[in-house]
Amino acid sequence: MFENCYKGKRVLITGHTGFKGAWLTLWLLQLGAKVYGVSKDIPSNPSLFEVLNLSKLMEKNYQVDIGDKETLLQVFAEVRPEFVFHLAAQPIVSLSYQSPVETIFTNVMGTVHVLEALRQSKNLCIGVIITSDKCYDNVEWCWGYKETDTLGGKDIYSGSKGAAELIFKSYYHSYFKNQDIVRIASARAGNVIGGGDWAVDRVIPDCIRKWSAKQKVEIRQPQATRPWQHVLEPLSGYLNLGLSLFLGKSFGESFNFGPNSNETYTVLELVNQLKSFWHELVDIAIGTDLSFHEAGLLKLNCDKARAYLNWQPTLSFSETMAMTGEWYSAFYSHNTDINKITITQIEAYVNKASNLNRNWSR
Numbered sequence: 001m002f003e004n005c006y007k008g009k010r011v012l013i014t015g016h017t018g019f020k021g022a023w024l025t026l027w028l029l030q031l032g033a034k035v036y037g038v039s040k041d042i043p044s045n046p047s048l049f050e051v052l053n054l055s056k057l058m059e060k061n062y063q064v065d066i067g068d069k070e071t072l073l074q075v076f077a078e079v080r081p082e083f084v085f086h087l088a089a090q091p092i093v094s095l096s097y098q099s100p101v102e103t104i105f106t107n108v109m110g111t112v113h114v115l116e117a118l119r120q121s122k123n124l125c126i127g128v129i130i131t132s133d134k135c136y137d138n139v140e141w142c143w144g145y146k147e148t149d150t151l152g153g154k155d156i157y158s159g160s161k162g163a164a165e166l167i168f169k170s171y172y173h174s175y176f177k178n179q180d181i182v183r184i185a186s187a188r189a190g191n192v193i194g195g196g197d198w199a200v201d202r203v204i205p206d207c208i209r210k211w212s213a214k215q216k217v218e219i220r221q222p223q224a225t226r227p228w229q230h231v232l233e234p235l236s237g238y239l240n241l242g243l244s245l246f247l248g249k250s251f252g253e254s255f256n257f258g259p260n261s262n263e264t265y266t267v268l269e270l271v272n273q274l275k276s277f278w279h280e281l282v283d284i285a286i287g288t289d290l291s292f293h294e295a296g297l298l299k300l301n302c303d304k305a306r307a308y309l310n311w312q313p314t315l316s317f318s319e320t321m322a323m324t325g326e327w328y329s330a331f332y333s334h335n336t337d338i339n340k341i342t343i344t345q346i347e348a349y350v351n352k353a354s355n356l357n358r359n360w361s362r
């Protein structure tokens with residue numbers, strides 16, 4: 001898989017204690033990588049990172065704020081990473097309204113510090129900078145955003161991710177374009193779902209929190225559409241992009257990773273599907289809390305990833321929902337080996353990708 005490029009390599013993940021970071025850590029461990037992590041904290045309770053006991057499986061776990069440039073530089077000097085996946089961020093739109101300065105500092109200056117740390121590398125180092133589908137100036141049109149569309153953001157989180165993209169590009173052109181030691185690219189994925197997310201103000205964790213306490217869930221913006229995708233989909237994109245850079249391609253490029261354009265569903269459709277996989281009867285209510293702006297319509301065009309990386313989504317919406325619902329049902333029915341279930345889901349995903357002849361799965 002991924003031409004074995006991660007086997008035995010020192011891979012540093014920022015944001016490894018988060019939802020996506022924990023899945024990425026587990027997958028890279030399965031691929032035989034030596035995984036190091038940098039995170040400020042454990043962002044939720046429960047947390048997938050703790051549930052899977054990942055700190056015991058990794059090489060080293062650094063509790064460092066990426067706002068602290070000097071300490072981050074020391075970590076990079078100590079680890080001498082061969083691959084870096086930069087995921088650490090303040091990723092919640094509602095919190096970005098409450099804490100604009102902290103959000104911008106972490107998402108923009110944190111990315112600057114990671115790029116500064118990459119600049120110090122003396123060995124071949126691949127850097128995949130993870131931003132978001134929200135980095136685009138969302139004009140609520142019906143087409144999917146292409147990598148060349150205007151960056152922007154009407155809320156602080158989206159603006160911070162658009163800014164991180166601009167910074168990534170200017171670092172590439174200023175420092176990395178004419179050399180071969182540090183190779184960077186950026187990745188913009190859509191709304192990610194899957195087992196093990198307990199973040200605040202995200203629709204699936206909100207449902208799971210309420211349903212596991214036998215309460216009715218209230219959902220905001222039921223008709224909003226999002227490019228929902230299982231967490232393993234963008235992760236296969238990030239790992240594929242890392243491979244492409246390793247092979248000497250994609251330098252300085254940005255890629256969208258999202259579901260097929262016909263796989264865009266509303267919040268209400270998502271919640272109804274999830275409900276069908278929950279082990280007890282549950283109720284939902286349509287909420288009225290629209291106190292902050294969230295985009296109503298958002299789609300990604302992923303033709304570039306298909307053309308240059310040979311990457312395509314693997315799962316249908318119903319398979320995505322089944323994997324997500326089954327994971328949470330297993331978690332809350334206790335008596336289940338959640339590491340085994342999580343690894344089995346990674347294996348099932350890879351098998352499906354292999355049946356569909358996805359290049360990376362070979």
Ligand SMILES: NC(=O)c1ccc[n+]([C@@H]2O[C@H](COP(=O)([O-])OP(=O)(O)OC[C@H]3O[C@@H](n4cnc5c(N)ncnc54)[C@H](O)[C@@H]3O)[C@@H](O)[C@H]2O)c1
Nearest residue numbers: 015017018019020039040041065066087088089091132192
């Ligand atoms: N989850 C999604 O739907 C989604 C969609 C698009 C993009 N993204 C992006 O993917 C990345 C990961 O998202 P997630 O859902 O796993 O988030 P998460 O909240 O689960 O995890 C965030 C991680 O970042 C770390 N972190 C936050 N501030 C930090 C700081 N100042 N210093 C060091 N570490 C810090 C946290 O400790 C945690 O490990 C983020 O960059 C996010 O913007 C997420």
